[in-house]
Amino acid sequence: QVQLQESGPGLVKPSETLSLTCTVSGGSVSSASHYWNWVRQPLGKGLEWIGYVYYLGASNYNSSLSSRVTISVDTSKNQFSLRLTSVTAADTALYFCARGPTIFGPIYGFDIWGQGTLVSVSA
Amino acid sequence: DIVLTQSPGTLSLSPGERATLSCRASQAVDSKYVAWYQQKRGQSPRLLIYGASNRPTGIPDRFSGSASGSVFTLTISRLEPEDFAMYYCQQFDRVLTFGGGTKVEIK
DSSP, X not given: OOEEEEESOSEEOTTSOEEEEEEEESSOTTOXXXXXXXXXXXXXXXXXXXXXXXXXXXXXXXXXXXXXXXEEEETTTTEEEEEEOSOOGGGOEEEEXXXXXXXXXXXXXXXXXXXXXXXXXXX | OOOEEEEOSEEEEOTTSOEEXXXXXXXXXXXXXXXXXXXXXXXXXXXXXXXXXXXXXXXXXXXXXXXXXXXEEEEESSOOGGGOXXXXXXXXXXXXXXXXXXXXXXX
């Protein structure tokens, strides 16, 4: 079955760039039926959608983060990635990658999630 | 953006009881774009309900979802010990948003 695995540094300095990668196994990031998402969760708090990418490269972001976020896809490696620039302590969170539907559905829900990776922003 | 307000913030119940969780949208949302998730401590969220009332394969039938106008409800008919967790609603109708969550705790 499809599995997702996040990877990347667990510690980033303030004002620097957070970079994470999600590797898709047991399936293909080139699926025409799915968007590939990033979601974050500050410890002890709720879920915040960051954005998604489609295998052809189209993307969409949460407006509150859009000036700092880029999500990209590498079909040759079956991966997609998150870049978040100019980070502050407020960006400290557990970061999840998740598979979601395109606008055509049919399952409007994130049906596959990675286990999450904790990123701390600190000098 | 559409704001999803979940209530109550915490629900204290005993195993075997019925749990009713509410998610109210600030604007009209097509119910086919509403999902519910369960998240246990230290785990990723798990999709419980999509399209307001559909269960993915493997989700027990004690979990059910319904919609009435802009209010969406998740019902757990009889709480099992493993059901004590956080629950989040989500909407895809416009810019994707999550609700703030309801904690179902053991009374």
